[in-house]
Amino acid sequence: MAPFDDDGNSGAADLDKPPVIGPPCISCAARSLTICAPLKEHDLGRIGDIAQTQSHSAQAVLFEEGDSADHLFNVTGGAIKLFRLLPDGRRQIMAFLYTGDFIGMSADDRYDYTAETITSSTLCRFPRRKLEDLMDESPTLQKRLFALAKTDLQAAQDRMVLLGRKTAQEKIASFLLDMSERAGSRGQPDNPVFVPMNRADIADFLGLTTETVSRTLTRFRGERLIESRDHSRIALVEIDRLREIAEGDS
Amino acid sequence: MAPFDDDGNSGAADLDKPPVIGPPCISCAARSLTICAPLKEHDLGRIGDIAQTQSHSAQAVLFEEGDSADHLFNVTGGAIKLFRLLPDGRRQIMAFLYTGDFIGMSADDRYDYTAETITSSTLCRFPRRKLEDLMDESPTLQKRLFALAKTDLQAAQDRMVLLGRKTAQEKIASFLLDMSERAGSRGQPDNPVFVPMNRADIADFLGLTTETVSRTLTRFRGERLIESRDHSRIALVEIDRLREIAEGDS
DNA sequence: CGATCCGTTGAGGTGCGTCAACGGGAGTGG
C-alpha cells in the first residue's frame, strides 16, 4: 500500500510550504467519501475552484491550536490526528481522521486543536471564507456539512462514555472495533485492521498510558481475542467477544 | 427564585402527558438565549406555529436513548441532564442544559441519549419534520442551528480533555468554573454558583464517584478556594487559583 | 555496527474506587 509511505518532507512542516497542485475534483478517488459526495456538477465545479490539494509527510503539522482558522480540509489519503495539550504536556487526542474525513469545523475563528499527520497524507484545502460563501449558495453543501457536524457530535458522545466510564479493556476493544468499522466503511480491509498510529497515540486517544495499551493488547492476544503479525496490523479473532467487552457486558 | 420549584407533576412523566400550552414566542423570556434569538418577525411567527410549550416536574424523562427522535426542544427554564447508560448501569452524563439550551440534534432518527429533568423545567417542543422544513425556508435558522452544532462540538472537545486527561481536582475546578460562566452568560448570578444537580450527577458528568466529588469539594473548602452555605450553592473564593487548577497549572 | 525509537514486560506506587458507617435535612404519619 503506497499511501502510507513517507515522502521525505521535513517533519516540521507549516501551512504554506507544502506543494500545492491543481483541483481535479471530477477524478478525485476520495470524492464519494468526502463532503463533496452529494454535490452535482455545478457545485462540484465551484468547490473545485476554491480547492487546493496538498501533500504532507508523516509527523507534519497542518495547523496548531490557537491558529487563525483560515482553512478547512478534506483528507484524501493517509491518517491525521487532532489533539489538545494541557500546559504540562498531557495530551488528549480528539480524533483520528482518514480518507474522506473533514477537518476544521470550529465554533470561532481559531482552531481549538492541533492537526498533525500520522502517516504521509494528502489533503484538499478550502479557504474558510470561500467555503462559507459557497455554503450560502449551495443548500446541498450546507446540509452535508450540517449532517457532518451532527455525526461528529455523535462520535464525540461515544468518546465521552468511553473516556469517562470504560475500563482499559473496554477502551481497547472499542477502539479496535471502531478502527475496523471505519476502515470497512471506507472500503478498506476491515479485519486484519491496519493501525497506523503508535502506542502513545492510542494511549492519548483513549485516556491511558502506552504501557497499559501494550499490556491490554498482550492480554487480548493471550486470550486469543486478537492476533497480530506486526505492531500495526491486528486481526480481530473473537469479534463478538470483543463487542461484548467493548460494551461492558463482561 | 421560582424556576426551581417543583410543580407537583408525577416523577415518572412521559412525552404525551405534560400540559401543553400555546406558543407565545413574542413574549418568551428565554428567547434571546435560544435558537430563536436571531429570528425576525416572519420566522418567529413560523416557528411559533410549530412550537408547543411544556412543563415537567423534577426527575421527569423527556425521552429515552433509542426513542424515535421526533422532537427537538428549547429549554426555557430549569435544568436538564442528557446521559447514556452502559448495560451494567454505569452512567455518563453528556451534558447539563439550562435556559436557552437546545436539545435533540441527532445524526440519525433515534435519540442517542436519555434526557431527564433535574429540577422542574419548562421547554418548548418542535416536531423534527416541521423544524427541518422551516430550516429549508429560513437560512437564518439554518445558520443558527449549524453554529449551535459547532459550539456543542467545541464543548464536547473540552469534555474529552477533561474526561481523558484531568485529575479529580482539575475536573471539579473545571466544572465549577464552567457552571459559573454559563450562569453568567444566561444573566444569572455567577458567583455563589447555584448547583442544581446532586453529587451523583456531578460524578457521572465528570467520570468520578460521588465520594470523590465530595472529598474534593471538602478539600477545596479546606483550602479556602470555595465556600458553601448549603450543598447546592457554592461560592468561588479563589477564582484565579481555581482556574490554574482547572487548566492543570498546579 | 552503534544509535535511536518503539513496544513490551516487570516491580512498585498511588489516585481514585469500593464498601461501610454516620449524620443532617426533608418528608410523613401519628
Add this chain to the structure above:
DNA sequence: CCACTCCCGTTGACGCACCTCAACGGATCG
C-alpha cells in the same frame, strides 16, 4: 409537634486498576 424513615452528602478504611519508573529487545537507519 415529635418520632420515624429515607435520601443524600460526608468521612474513613481499604483495595485495586492503572500509572510510574525502569530495563530490555527488536527494528530501523545512518
